[in-house]
Amino acid sequence: MNTSRALFKASSISKAASILDNPLAGGVSRSFKVLTIGAGTGGISVTATLANKLGKGEVGVIEPSQEHYQQPLWTLVGAGIKPFSSSVRKMSDIIPERATWIKSGAVSVDPEAKRVTLANGETVSYEYLVIASGLENNLDQISGLPQALGKDGVCSNYDPNSVLLTPKFLNEFKGGEALFTMPASPIKCPGAPQKIAYLAEEKFRDNGVRDNSNVSYYSGIGKIFGIEKYANSLWEVANKRNINVNLLHDLVAIDGAKKEASFKVLDGSNEIVKKKYDFIHVTPKMSPHQYLRSSGKKLANDAGYVTVDSQTMQHVVYNNIYAIGDCSSAPTSKTAAAAVVEAFVVKSNLYDRILGRKNSSQLTYNGYTSCPLFTSKNSTIMAEFSGYTGSPIESLFYNQAKESKLSYWIVADLVPEIYWKLHVKGLWNGPSEFKPLTNPFNNN
Ligand SMILES: Cc1cc2nc3c(=O)[nH]c(=O)nc-3n(C[C@H](O)[C@H](O)[C@H](O)COP(=O)(O)OP(=O)(O)OC[C@H]3O[C@@H](n4cnc5c(N)ncnc54)[C@H](O)[C@@H]3O)c2cc1C
Numbered sequence: 001m002n003t004s005r006a007l008f009k010a011s012s013i014s015k016a017a018s019i020l021d022n023p024l025a026g027g028v029s030r031s032f033k034v035l036t037i038g039a040g041t042g043g044i045s046v047t048a049t050l051a052n053k054l055g056k057g058e059v060g061v062i063e064p065s066q067e068h069y070q071q072p073l074w075t076l077v078g079a080g081i082k083p084f085s086s087s088v089r090k091m092s093d094i095i096p097e098r099a100t101w102i103k104s105g106a107v108s109v110d111p112e113a114k115r116v117t118l119a120n121g122e123t124v125s126y127e128y129l130v131i132a133s134g135l136e137n138n139l140d141q142i143s144g145l146p147q148a149l150g151k152d153g154v155c156s157n158y159d160p161n162s163v164l165l166t167p168k169f170l171n172e173f174k175g176g177e178a179l180f181t182m183p184a185s186p187i188k189c190p191g192a193p194q195k196i197a198y199l200a201e202e203k204f205r206d207n208g209v210r211d212n213s214n215v216s217y218y219s220g221i222g223k224i225f226g227i228e229k230y231a232n233s234l235w236e237v238a239n240k241r242n243i244n245v246n247l248l249h250d251l252v253a254i255d256g257a258k259k260e261a262s263f264k265v266l267d268g269s270n271e272i273v274k275k276k277y278d279f280i281h282v283t284p285k286m287s288p289h290q291y292l293r294s295s296g297k298k299l300a301n302d303a304g305y306v307t308v309d310s311q312t313m314q315h316v317v318y319n320n321i322y323a324i325g326d327c328s329s330a331p332t333s334k335t336a337a338a339a340v341v342e343a344f345v346v347k348s349n350l351y352d353r354i355l356g357r358k359n360s361s362q363l364t365y366n367g368y369t370s371c372p373l374f375t376s377k378n379s380t381i382m383a384e385f386s387g388y389t390g391s392p393i394e395s396l397f398y399n400q401a402k403e404s405k406l407s408y409w410i411v412a413d414l415v416p417e418i419y420w421k422l423h424v425k426g427l428w429n430g431p432s433e434f435k436p437l438t439n440p441f442n443n444n
Contacts, residue, residue, distance in 0.1 A: 030100075032060035033354065035116065035126035037106045039063035039095055041071075041423075042325030042339035043132035046347045048426030051099035053351055060124060061095060062116065064105040068094040069160055070419050072336050072372075075192050076412060078157035078281075079199035080167035081377055086416065088160070094424050106133065107291050111299055111318045128350060131306050131323040132343075133289050135188055135334070141285040142183075148256030153279040157196055158187075158286075166196065169279055170203050175212035176278030178204070179261060183285045184220025184250040188326050188334045191225065191371035191383065193217075193283040194234070198375045200281070201241050215243045216275075218263055220250030226333065229392055230373070230383040233401040237375050249273065251282065288327045305329040310388065311364040313346050322346045330365070332387025337370035337430070344429035368393055368430065372411035380407040384431075392444040395431040399443070 034050050036043045039061045051059040073087035095101045104118040115125045137158055139146045148154045153173070155165040178200060182193035197217045204210040217238070224238065224245055225231040238245050249263040252272070261280055265271045287293060293304035298317055300306050306323035307316050310330045315321035323329075324346055325339035332338050345363045352360045367388030373381040382400040385392045394400045400407060422428040431438070 029123050029125065030060065030102075031125045032100070032127070033058040034060075034128045034130065034350065035124060036061045036130045036132060037109075037116065038131070038133035038325075038327075039065075039068060039091065039101075040132060040134050040325065040339075041336045042134075042343045043130065044068065044094060044424050045340060045343035045426050045428075046130050046132065046324070046350075047099050048096050048424065049347045050351060050426075051096050052426060054354070056098045057100065059098070060100045060102055060126070062102045062104060062106050062118065062124070063091060063095070064103065064119065066091050067160070068424070070336075070416060072189065072411075073416060074157045074160075074163045075195045075199070075374060077163050078155075078166035078196055079203065079374075079377070080170065081199070081412070084160075084164055089420065089424075096425070105291075109291070109295055109299060111315075111321060114320070127320065128354070129321045130346060130350070131292075131321065131327060132325045132339070133292070133327050135286040135326045136289050137284040137286055139284050142251055142282065143253035143262075144256060145254050145282060145284065148254045149282070151256055152259060153277065154254065154256065154282065155280075156282045156284060157192065158284055166281060170200055171207065173204065173207075173209060173213070173279045175204075175209045176214075177276055178213055178215045178279040179275060179277045180215075180217045180281045181251040181261070182217070182219040182221065182283050184266060185285050186334065187283060187286045189336075189371060190333055191373050193219070193281070194224070195372075195374045196281050197243060198237065198241065198373075199377065200279075201243055202376045213278075215241075216246060217243055218246045218249040218251060218261075218275075220248065220266060222247050222266075225371075225373075225383065227383060227385050227390055227392065229401050230371075230381055230385075233381050233403070234373065237381070237403070254280070254282070292327060301329055310367070312349065312362065313342050313365060314349075322350065330367070330387075332367040333369040333371065335369045335371060337384075338368065338387070340423065340428065341365060341368045341430040341432075347426070366393075368432070372407065374408065374412070375403050378405050378408050379403040380411055382407040382411065393432075394444045395435055395438050397439045397441070397443060 047061045070087045076082040104120040108117045153169045180197035201215045248266040252264045253262040263273045288304035292300045307329045324342040326334040345365045367386035369387045370384040
């Protein structure tokens with residue numbers, strides 16, 4: 001497999017758009033009742049449900065990628081537990097027949113004119129717009145990473161083109177220093193950078209190299225996990241497994257030739273600490289895509305997150321625009337679990353609105369998010385909480401902060417099935433409707 005920056009960039013929008021079918025080039029304009037930008041986890045749910053309800057020709061979805069990924073599986077792919085094929089489907093098999101797939105990327109949104117311009121030159125207009133284009137990886141923001149990635153033990157689960165290097169390098173590791181990093185800035189699934197550390201530590205034991213290795217987790221933030229209930233359990237896991245946890249250490253540079261990582265210490269000193277590595281799993285810095293970052297303050301904030309009301313996911317200025325998932329400004333932890341529930345709120349309210357049901361009660365989003373922290377190949381701490389209040393919202397009857405085999409089975413085996421069989425068809429709206437059965441006494 002080829003390496004480095006090209007791997008990540010291959011999945012970026014501009015490149016992806018250029019290799020796609022381009023049947024509509026030449027400025028042909030089309031119009032949709034509902035237009036979605038992105039057919040990832042959030043976008044596909046809205047698209048599937050509304051296309052099904054409104055019928056052919058009413059719903060368009062702008063999506064440049066030929067593949068749809070179930071990204072949460074990449075942690076298990078990276079650990080060598082699941083095959084990559086379990087995490088991917090052809091986009092053509094996922095987008096419903098009643099929706100119109102526009103095979104290009106959005107390059108700008110004109111909210112006043114209600115139009116989106118595409119990489120292929122076309123302009124598409126809408127009555128209602130749902131923005132769900134996720135985040136992009138910014139490799140360049142860690143000096144030396146574009147050159148080092150994919151070589152000599154430098155890998156990342158955060159991209160479909162590099163995730164398979166993780167199990168390769170884990171198996172090649174013969175002992176020494178194994179580092180796992182998490183940036184100081186917002187990312188999707190903030191638990192994923194440490195999950196792979198626990199799974200790797202187990203693999204090193206299985207491979208007989210743990211006794212001559214050090215496993216270290218470096219995080220740019222000041223806590224091992226944002227919610228105390230789960231953080232306490234994670235500290236216990238890290239301590240009993242002899243994993244060194246270094247907080248407020250933000251990876252700023254990698255020197256591939258010297259096999260050395262540099263961390264800025266964010267304790268006010270800004271000291272640079274250098275650390276040799278034999279294996280390093282890097283979580284890159286991320287941001288919303290360029291078209292949002294350059295869209296101007298009316299659509300998005302300075303960082304490019306679409307500014308929405310955190311309960312309705314409706315834009316704060318343009319009430320015919322919604323944003324869901326990783327690219328929205330909703331202040332919760334960015335996960336597929338959150339995107340699923342946000343999509344449910346938006347598609348339900350939007351459908352009522354389109355039908356003119358003025359008296360129907362609007363659904364609201366409570367910040368629900370979930371992060372299954374795999375601690376081994378048969379145990380998981382299943383964090384489920386509101387990112388708005390910090391309170392646990394657990395779906396199951398037992399204490400989910402404890403390492404559990406059942407939690408592992410649910411997230412490693414059951415949820416992926418639900419995702420492919422129900423979610424992508426718009427038929428899964430999160431676990432809350434089952435909670436009276438799965439957690440009848442509402443234990444948290
Ligand atoms: C390694 C890893 C582990 C994870 N683990 C978990 C987990 O355990 N649990 C969990 O809940 N979440 C997890 N996540 C996070 C989860 O995958 C994301 O939060 C979720 O996919 C967000 O959904 P989304 O719809 O906002 O974006 P995405 O699913 O990323 O979809 C965005 C879509 O928009 C498209 N797009 C991009 N730019 C444009 C454009 N300009 N025009 C049109 N379309 C565009 C993309 O091609 C893509 O299809 C993990 C992610 C990773 C990478």
